[in-house]
Amino acid sequence: MIKFLFIALLIGAVKADFTTTTYPILMAVGGYPDEGQVEAVDLSGQNRTCRSDMVRHPNGHGFVGTYIGGRAWVCGSFYPEVTPDCYSYDSVNNTWDQEQRMVRPKAFAGAAHFNPDEWWLTGGKGVTAFAMNETELLDANIGHFVQYNDLPVDLDMHSQVGVNDTHMIVVCGRFDNHIGRFFDRTTGQWDWIRPLMTQKREKCQAGLVRYPDGSRQLVVTGGYSDGNYVTSTMIYHLELQYWRFGPNLPFTIHYGASVPFNDSFLIAGGNSFTQGGNVDTIIEFDPFSETWTIRPEKLQTPRDLFAGFTVPESYIACS
Numbered sequence: 001m002i003k004f005l006f007i008a009l010l011i012g013a014v015k016a017d018f019t020t021t022t023y024p025i026l027m028a029v030g031g032y033p034d035e036g037q038v039e040a041v042d043l044s045g046q047n048r049t050c051r052s053d054m055v056r057h058p059n060g061h062g063f064v065g066t067y068i069g070g071r072a073w074v075c076g077s078f079y080p081e082v083t084p085d086c087y088s089y090d091s092v093n094n095t096w097d098q099e100q101r102m103v104r105p106k107a108f109a110g111a112a113h114f115n116p117d118e119w120w121l122t123g124g125k126g127v128t129a130f131a132m133n134e135t136e137l138l139d140a141n142i143g144h145f146v147q148y149n150d151l152p153v154d155l156d157m158h159s160q161v162g163v164n165d166t167h168m169i170v171v172c173g174r175f176d177n178h179i180g181r182f183f184d185r186t187t188g189q190w191d192w193i194r195p196l197m198t199q200k201r202e203k204c205q206a207g208l209v210r211y212p213d214g215s216r217q218l219v220v221t222g223g224y225s226d227g228n229y230v231t232s233t234m235i236y237h238l239e240l241q242y243w244r245f246g247p248n249l250p251f252t253i254h255y256g257a258s259v260p261f262n263d264s265f266l267i268a269g270g271n272s273f274t275q276g277g278n279v280d281t282i283i284e285f286d287p288f289s290e291t292w293t294i295r296p297e298k299l300q301t302p303r304d305l306f307a308g309f310t311v312p313e314s315y316i317a318c319s
Helices: 002-015
Strands: 025-029 038-042 062-066 071-075 084-092 095-098 110-114 118-122 135-139 144-148 159-160 165-172 181-184 187-191 206-208 216-221 233-237 242-246 257-261 265-266 281-286 291-298 309-311
Touching: 025 062, 025 071, 025 135, 025 187, 038 291, 062 110, 062 118, 095 110, 110 165, 118 159, 135 159, 165 206, 187 216, 206 257
Parallel strands: 062 309, 110 159, 257 309
Antiparallel strands: 025 038, 025 309, 062 071, 071 084, 084 095, 110 118, 118 135, 135 144, 159 165, 165 181, 181 187, 206 216, 206 265, 216 233, 233 242, 257 265, 265 281, 281 291
16 A cells, blocks of 8 residues: 555656646745734846735734635734634735634644645644644635644644645654655545655755656755754655755755745745844755755845745736
């Protein structure tokens, strides 16, 4: 069964498109230290300024967010309390409108798309301040969350990556920091990624990257490992099933936002031990040269533990 599950993952990974549609505008919501601030950054390379009057988000930090169903959604929060609340942003009226709540209150959950209309949240920290194993799915066609297949372990502060419309990967969870896990929704089963991760890791950033040869590889970087904040990167080849080390980050980053972007991903913001606090950088992984590049665009406010995702130009005006 294990062999069958993993082969199914690999075949799906090669044949399917990415699960998240990416756009040229980065939206950053909340986080620490300025809990409710909302900003937009133009990633098109045209050096445009995006609207700066977006109303503040009602909650603080530790939530997750995405663009789904024509709106930005942000769900959960750790501060001022762990909450199940979800809000979507009305860009015409400049308001945050309350949506249907999540099934469970949570903060620091993992989140990724199976496809543009299905957003899956896993684990997180509950009202008891302990990690959870519950998951829930938002279907844009029905507009609310439903309970879904539980994780095999309690996880929070982990990274989650959509592979295709049937498979998902989670890595870097606390208490599970040397194991990558994948989920097959066709069977409803979880299993380990084999072999185990080369280096224990939590609070990391991760993304799925398409290489020039057409292969898709999981990039896991930064975070905390064996008592130290690290710059090292590990890359997993889904087809050939092995881990290798990749290029180091320019500085340590944890609690940054992993943002799918084109055929790769960005790390926006985060906290850096070597830089002495929160950073405003937007760093991109280039699979052609296999390097990290600090982009010229920056966040207006250095922040961590925020919701970062891309939205269309028609949604947030930039000029």
